[in-house]
Amino acid sequence: MNRIGRHLLSIDDLDRASIERILDRAESFDEVSGREIKKVPALRGRTVVNLFYESSTRTSSSFELAAKRLSADVVSIRSQGSAVDKGESLKDTVQTLSAYDPAAIVIRSPHAGAAGLVARWTPAAVINAGDGKHEHPTQALLDVFTLRRRLGSLDGANIWIVGDVLHSRVARSNILAFTQMGATVTVCGPPTLIPREIEALGCESATTLDNLETADVVYVLRMQHERMRDSFVPSLREYAERYQITTAKLHPGQLLMHPGPVNRGVEISGEAIDSPQALIGAQVRAGVAVRMAVLYELLVGAPTLAAVAA
């Protein structure tokens, strides 16, 4: 039996067996999500705090739903309108929230390493819901979940991650998770948006879409206008011209993914989003089951599935 650690801060915390274990657990929770009463009592009486220092729709809502479907009490805090707004430090906020004895703190921060710091300051289990441009491990898990369902296995799959790799925590976690699961990963984008020495993560890099046809999966990244201080591309028009994924550029049988939110007409065309090759809706649906599985594995751990489904 593989037990995952006390926290989920990075995909590096998980080996392949642990990932499989979380995904298997997520499959059983996905069944729960199909029921009329979408709830199990696994975390009854326990508290999950969602601490979001950055705006988020799908991550925060799916964590909230996941905790509620496990019967946990959920407190969601956003930086706007909270003590954070009044200049309270991360350390003080975390220590204050820890006084409520939460079982888990889910943290999203604009800064790399924030989740790791929180784990030092609280006895609660800490889940990284995105820290700066560093990692977003639950996104990677739900993407692997979605692909595993579709492909059976990622072994030998050729996955292209296209777009703004430089500013993307999703890209980093996904490179690690996809390669851990046996896939080959190529990152592709304008040279100004591909980090120097990214190959050290175990991927290839390309600056044109010329060989896109070799991909089994095309994973499109959001152009992160909000994280760009300088002009990394001369214009969005020129970017779209060369890197936008359209139905014309997609080959039959290729799967299309995007972590959302999409910029329609920038990194991906509207037709591509709406095409049957796109798994974007499946990714969002997987979010709740996978986050339930992560919460369950961290907070409950080994007990039998029978106890979960009871």
Add this chain to the structure above:
Amino acid sequence: MSNDAKRLFQRAAQPAELLITGAHVLDPRTNLDEAHDILIRGGVIAELGEPGSLDAPKDAEIVKAEGIHAFPGFVDPHVHLRTPGQEYKENIETGTAAAAAGGFCAVIAMPNTDPVVDDASILRSLIETATRQASIPVGFLAAITRSLKGDELTEMAELRDAGALGFTDDGKPVVHAGTLRKALQYQRLCGGVIALHEEDPDLSGDGAMHEGATSARLGIAGIPSLSESTMLARDAALAGYEDARVHFQHLSCVESVEALEHAKSKGIRVTAEACPHHLTLTDDMVRTLDSRFKMNPPLRSEPDRRALVEALRSGLIDCVATDHAPHASHEKEVPFEQAPMGTTGLETAFSALFTELVLPGELELEVIVHRMTEGAALYGLPIPRIEPGQPANLCLVDLDARFEVGATGYVSRSANCCYHGRTLQGKVLLTLAAGTLAFRAPILTAAPAVR
């Protein structure tokens, strides 16, 4: 180079009366490398003799130092004492005490305080504070440009008259070549070494660590090595053109070593320093995202580290400097990208270099001792020597003693030491600075040989 010793300031203290017996004296400049008794009378080295040959006068304390090494006191040409304005991080008293605890007998303080030392009245008040608080001699650099803004020169001549040892905008580069050129020209009038923090802010951007595989992995914006080396090459060319005397601070990368080598080969009057952290650690440490490993320039790659060690060995890099940069815990206990840059270093400099470079055989002990004292010469100060007639500037070090960094706290007011928690070997037990006893290890942690 003129003798600028009058530009060092400290509080008055009793001259030491000591007999140190049986210490292994290692002084690369007097070629001493054997056990000696050292008699110190009135703060001056009065006599050196065979072990057991010297008797203690009635009023002298005896320090038994058999098995302990005696080195000339170290000189640090680059520290941040944070006075005035940021005394919550450090002040002259705690900073000089930390220096003495690291075996230093003199330090040179940087002017990037609040307010900046860019005006003679600020410098005079700082000197006055030093004469009350400094337990070892301190020299002060003044700013090259007002408020470190890089636009207008400070009144350099008046600052020199007021006691400035030299000039620097450390913490920031002098971005405009034309401004730096004028400062270099003006140096002909007022003297004083011009020390340069080399960095192209446009290349550094909002980088927080070395640009390489680790920054790619962590998603943290990188500071390329070229940010430093291109500016160093530019400023070496300016110094050559104006025949000025410049000192390059905290070299961090192989490209800078190459640019320095080129400048020296042309006969340009440049010197350079390297910091213990750049000589012993790499950007791999940043994987922990511990803000103790955030400094500027950043920890770089293993080939960079090796190039620095080799340049220090050959003498291309002239001396070691700590760039001791204290920050309060509340400032450092934040996510890496938000934390201020800097590590403390005075209390660990020798031990870190001894443990990480001498013990594994990368550098010889006498090279470390030489480079940790050479900073004095670069600023026209006398180099400490263990020799009769010289003022007592020396430290006693137990090379066998191991200790965990930070386990018993720090003498510095701040705890942001990049070696925190590491076990280092080579412990400073006693420091004499300008003839006075500046540091003695607490009895409990001292080796039994020293009483």
